[in-house]
Amino acid sequence: xxxxxxxxxxxxxxxxxxxxxxxxxxxLAGEYNTSMNKIVIQCLQYALDNLDTSDNSDKAKESK
Numbered sequence: 001x002x003x004x005x006x007x008x009x010x011x012x013x014x015x016x017x018x019x020x021x022x023x024x025x026x027x028l029a030g031e032y033n034t035s036m037n038k039i040v041i042q043c044l045q046y047a048l049d050n051l052d053t054s055d056n057s058d059k060a061k062e063s064k
Contacts, residue, residue, distance in 0.1 A: 025039050025040060
């Protein structure tokens with residue numbers, strides 16, 4: 001599991017997350033003996049790294 005660097009620059013934000021997702025995240029955090037915050041950061045980073053932006057670039061070309 002990815003370990004985040006200590007002392008990384010961060011900000012505090014508030015998000016509303018459905019209860020079932022929070023329960024799954026909490027379960028994963030317990031299973032991997034890590035914080036829910038680290039799990040959320042890893043999930044967000046994975047989603048951003050694997051985001052398919054091909055539809056957006058096609059739409060941008062069409063609107064020109």
